[in-house]
Amino acid sequence: MTEQRTPPMTREYLMCPPQHFAVEYAINPWMDPAVEVDRELAGKQWELLRVTLTDLGHTVHVLPARVGLPDMVYAANGAFSVDGTVYGARFRHPQRRSEAAAHHRFYLDRGWTYIPASETNEGEGDFAYVPGVAGGVILAGYGFRTDPAAHAEAQEVLGRPVVSLRLVDPRFYHLDTALAVLDEHRIAYFPGAFSTAAQRVLAQLFPDAVLADDADALAFGLNLVSDGRHVVLNSAATGLAQRLAAAGYRPVAVELTELRKGGGSVKCCVAELRPAPPQT
């Protein structure tokens, strides 16, 4: 019998449609401007992802896409929020830099506390939150995009311990390509994307993690969105889907072939908004 995991919680997400999506430059090993992108198909696949999340009972806010920002569909990179406070993004590459302002506007209009970053960081691309470990810990990746100085800055802004993890494989250039939070306590990750020391840290903190292999990671399986029970992930990651089901989760597969050409999948397209918990 499979173990029952935490019941699903209603989540709040932010997505940005791939209206102006294109692969015009290459800032990660997956991007090849010579490969054709079917923007219409990208739009259909994106919409199916949005509907999948709303059908699961979640709220999805939509950030309007801006002309000239072909990577803006990867909304996870725009900011990182914990308990109603937002730590703004500061993109490494000039091509994406103006995306941060669009996210800033979104949070300002809704009255969130938004703290702009002085240090280079790519939001939820490199930051993940595990609410049930030690009162809430932040896992943070560095090595390709986010500067380790941003880890300390995030800790100051958000008041949660930040665990720095060094990424070593350029194909897994953001933390969210190699590690995902499944529920309050549990994560899934691909050890090979991390330095030996970071692997040890993860094994120490998360002895019950679901471990992914390189096939899972290369299929962008870890770039997933979980509500604690349903795990929405790339349909190519069949091995990981089986492992998650065996661990008591419900995998929900979605096809995102076009957005993969930009080096992203489910999680990259979905920022999670973590409002302050209701006062009791």
Ligand code: ARG
């Ligand atoms: N083309 C984008 C970049 O390289 C993809 C971002 C993927 N986002 C993510 N959260 N991993 O910046």
